[in-house]
Amino acid sequence: xxxxxxxxxxxxxxxxxxxxxxxxxxxxxxxxxxxxxxxxxxxxxxxxxxxxxxxxxxxxxxxxxxxxxxxxxxxxxxxxxxxxxxxxxxxxxxxxxxxxxxxxxxxxxxxxxxxxxxxxxxxxxxxxxxxxxxxxxxxxxxxxxxxxxxxxxxxxxxxxxxxxxxxxxxxxxxxxxxxxxxxxxxxxxxxxxxxxxxxxxxxxxxxxxxxxxxxxxxxxxxxxxxxxxxxxxxxxxxxxxxxxxxxxxxxxxxxxxxxxxxxxxxxxxxxxxxxx
Numbered sequence: 001x002x003x004x005x006x007x008x009x010x011x012x013x014x015x016x017x018x019x020x021x022x023x024x025x026x027x028x029x030x031x032x033x034x035x036x037x038x039x040x041x042x043x044x045x046x047x048x049x050x051x052x053x054x055x056x057x058x059x060x061x062x063x064x065x066x067x068x069x070x071x072x073x074x075x076x077x078x079x080x081x082x083x084x085x086x087x088x089x090x091x092x093x094x095x096x097x098x099x100x101x102x103x104x105x106x107x108x109x110x111x112x113x114x115x116x117x118x119x120x121x122x123x124x125x126x127x128x129x130x131x132x133x134x135x136x137x138x139x140x141x142x143x144x145x146x147x148x149x150x151x152x153x154x155x156x157x158x159x160x161x162x163x164x165x166x167x168x169x170x171x172x173x174x175x176x177x178x179x180x181x182x183x184x185x186x187x188x189x190x191x192x193x194x195x196x197x198x199x200x201x202x203x204x205x206x207x208x209x210x211x212x213x214x215x216x217x218x219x220x221x222x223x224x225x226x227x228x229x230x231x232x233x234x235x236x237x238x239x240x241x242x243x244x245x246x247x248x249x250x251x252x253x254x255x256x257x258x259x260x261x262x263x264x265x266x267x268x269x270x271x272x273x274x275x276x
Contacts, residue, residue, distance in 0.1 A: 008070070008073050008074050010073055010076075010204065011072075011073065011076045011077070011078060011204060012076065013202075014078070014089070014202065014203060014204050015202070015203045015204065016073065016203070016204045017192055017193070017199065017203040017204060017205050018069070018087075018192045018204055018205050018206040019037065019038035019039065019040065019041065019042060019054075019192050019206075020035065020036070020037050020038075020066050020069060020070075020206060021035065021036040021042070022034075022035055022063065022066045022067060022070060023035075032058065033058065033060075033063040033067075034056065034057070034058050034063070035055075035056070035057055035058070035059070035062050035063050035066045036054055036055070036056045036057075037054060037055045037057075037062070037066070037190065037206060037208055038052060038053070038054035038055075038190075038192070039052045039053050039054065039174065039175045039176045039177070039190055039191065039192055040052030040053075040054075040174050040175065046174075049171055049172055050171065050172045050174040051171045051172065051173050051174055051175055051256070052174050052175050053175040053177055053190055053219060053222070054190070055190060055208065055210065055215065057212075059084070059211070061083055061084045062084045062085070062208070065082035065083060065084045065085040066085070068080055068081060068082055069082065069085065069087070069206070073204070078090065084208060084209065085206050085207070085208050086206070086207040086208065087204070087205065087206055087207075088193055088199065088200050088201070088203060088204065088205035088206075088207075089200065089201050089202065089203070089204075089205075092191075092193060092200060092205055092206075092207050093124075093126075093127075093200040093201065095207065096127060096130075096195065096200070097126070097127070097130055099178075099180050099187075100115065100127075100130045100131060100133075100134050101130065101134075102180070102182065103115055103134050103139045103180055103181065103182070104133060104134040104137040104139055106139075106181070106182065106183040107134070107137045107138040107139045108137050108138070109183075111183040111184065112181050112183055112184045113138070113139045113140070113181050113183070114139060114140045114141070114142075114179075114180075114181035115131075115134070115139060115140075115141045115142070115178070115179070115180055115181070116141075116142045116143075116144075116178070116179040116223050116227070117141070117142075117143050117144070117177075117178045117179075117195075118143075118144040118145075118173075118175060118176065118177045118178070118223060118226070119143075119144075119145055119146075119176045119194045119195055120145070120146050120147050120173075120174060120176070120194045121145065121146075121147040121148040121149065121194045121195075121196055122143065122145050122148070122149045122150065122151055122194070122195045122196070123148060123149075123150050123194075123195070123196040123197065124195050124196055124197050124200055125150070127195045127200075128150060128151045131151060131159075131162060132151075132158045132159055132162075135158065135159050135160060135161040135162045136158065136160075138161065139161060140161050141161060141162040141163070142162075142163050142165075142227060143162065143163065143164045143165070144164075144165055144166070144167065144173075144223070144226055144227070145164055145165075145166060145236075146166055146167065146168075146172075146173040146174075147166075149164055149166075149236060151164065152236075152238055152240060153236055153237075153238065154237070154238040155238050163235070163236075164235070164236035165226075165227070165229075165233050165234065165235050165236070165245070166233070166234045166236070166242065167226055167229055167232055167233055167234075167255060167256070168232055168234060169232040169254070169255070169256040169257075170256065171256050175190075176190065176191040176192065176193060176194060177189070177190055177191075177219050177222070177223060178190075178191065178207075179219070179220060179223060186216070186220075187209060188209070188210045188216045188219050188220065189207050189208065189209055189210065190207070190208060190210060190219070191205065191206065191207035191208070192205045192206050192207075193205035193206075193207060222259065225253070225255045225258060225259060226255045228253045228255070229245070229253050229254065229255040230245050230246070230247050230248065230250065230252060230253050231247070231252055231253060231254040232254055232255065232256065233245040233255075
C-alpha cells in the first residue's frame with residue numbers, strides 16, 4: 001500500500017486458498033492479458049522443496065474468468081460467474097460429483113472409464129462415498145494421496161477397484177491433478193483444492209480444465225511416472241496401514257529423481273521409460 005498497490009483482503013469467513021496471477025500489459029498499442037493458475041503457494045521457500053503444477057496461458061476466456069475472480073474478491077462476493085474456471089465454495093464440489101458420476105455411467109454402459117487423482121489429502125465423506133459407488137460400478141480408480149486418506153482401498157464390497165499410494169521423497173508432493181477417462185474423450189484438471197470439507201465448502205478455491213493437448217500430456221506423463229514409482233512409493237492396505245512397494249523384477253523408478261533428470265523428455269512425452 002505504501003508503494004501504491006491496492007491490497008484486497010478477500011471475503012470474510014472464507015480463506016482465499018486459490019493461486020492465480022493476472023498480468024495486463026500494453027503490447028504494440030493494445031492491451032494483452034496473461035494468467036498463471038497454480039496448485040501451490042507463491043512462496044519462494046516452498047518453491048525449493050514442494051512439487052506443484054501450474055498453467056501459464058493467454059487464453060481469453062481464462063483471462064476473463066480470472067478477472068471476474070479478482071472482481072468478486074474485491075467486492076466480497078461469493079457469486080462468481082465463470083466459464084473456464086470452477087470455483088469453491090460455489091460449484092467445485094458439485095463438479096467433482098458430476099465428474100465421478102459420469103465415469104460410473106461410462107462404466108455401466110461399457111465405455112472406457114477411469115480416474116487418476118493426485119492430492120494432498122482425501123477427507124470429504126461425500127466424495128469418498130461417490131468414489132466407492134463408482135468403484136462398485138467397475139470404474140478403475142488410482143489415487144495418489146500424500147497425506148491423510150480416509151478412503152479404504154481394496155475392500156471387495158466397496159473399493160475393489162481403488163488403489164491408494166503415497167510418494168514420500170526429498171520433495172514434498174503438493175500438486176492437485178485429476179484425470180477422468182470420460183468414455184475415451186479424456187479430461188485433465190488442475191486445482192488448488194484437496195478433496196476435503198474445508199477446501200470444498202469453506203475456502204475460495206479454483207479448478208480448471210487443461211485444454212491444450214501438450215499440457216494435458218505433460219500432466220498425464222507425470223502422474224503415469226508416479227504410479228510407476230517403486231522406490232519411494234507406499235501402498236495403502238485395506239486395514240489402513242501403508243507398506244512400501246516392492247521393487248520386484250522391473251526397472252527401478254524413483255519418480256522425483258527421474259523427473260528432475262529427464263524433465264524435457266517427460267514433459268514432451270518422449271521418455272522411453274513409460275513404454276517399458
